[in-house]
Amino acid sequence: MGSTGEYENQRRVPVPPSKPFLKSLQARLKETFFPDDPFRQFKNQPISNKFLLGLQYFVPIIEWAPRYTFDFFKADLIAGITVASLAVPQGISYASLASIPPILGLYSSFVPPLLYAMLGSSRDLAVGTVAVASLLISSMLGKEVSPTENPKQYVQLVFTATFFAGVFQASLGILRLGFIVDFLSHATIVGFMGGAATIVCFQQLKGILGLVHFTHETDLVSVMRSVFSQIHQWRWESAVLGCCFLFFLLLTRYF
Incomplete structure (x- = not known):
């Protein structure tokens, strides 16, 4: 019995002392918002090095541009042509989904990758518009202003909506709130992607059937009602x- 008690005393793990509330809160916030500790490279550095490291952190092109070679340029040129061959028709089609002029879709395919090349850190990320955002803009703003009757005001509203969307997205990035995505289950993400793909497919019926007027709603019933109420306007050529x-x-796909 004595040996058993001694063995249990040896196995007993001491309870760590409790930390003050402020230090505990600071540690939890740091673990939540800065899990990778991006500022550890600034420790024990001179002021000049801290300034340079800060510029490289926020503008990564400063770090890799001096090491850029002609071989990298050739590979980037081929990759750029490949992405552009997809981005040009994609930008035009997304512009039609958002009910804006096609030239604006081309701008959205050219300007974001140019800025991301200087400010981004991923080498494999293609930046640009997406179909779901284009449909949401058309569905949301089409209820307020008609893109055909007042196209100038509609485009201004699109600029305003995209600006504030960028502000919110940048704020989420600065506040390191990307961990919120971890709370979304796999079924939720798959369902969202499947629903978005279905909505995009139904919206293509406008172009395939050659319809001039089409609903701004995204639900199945409204789209089907808009399609079959204009049977006399279907164009077999389209x-x-x-x-x-x-x-x-x-x-x-098979070749």
């Missing part, structure tokens, strides 16, 4: 051409 391109795209 339908045949759209089906041929769709068949070609599906066929090229």
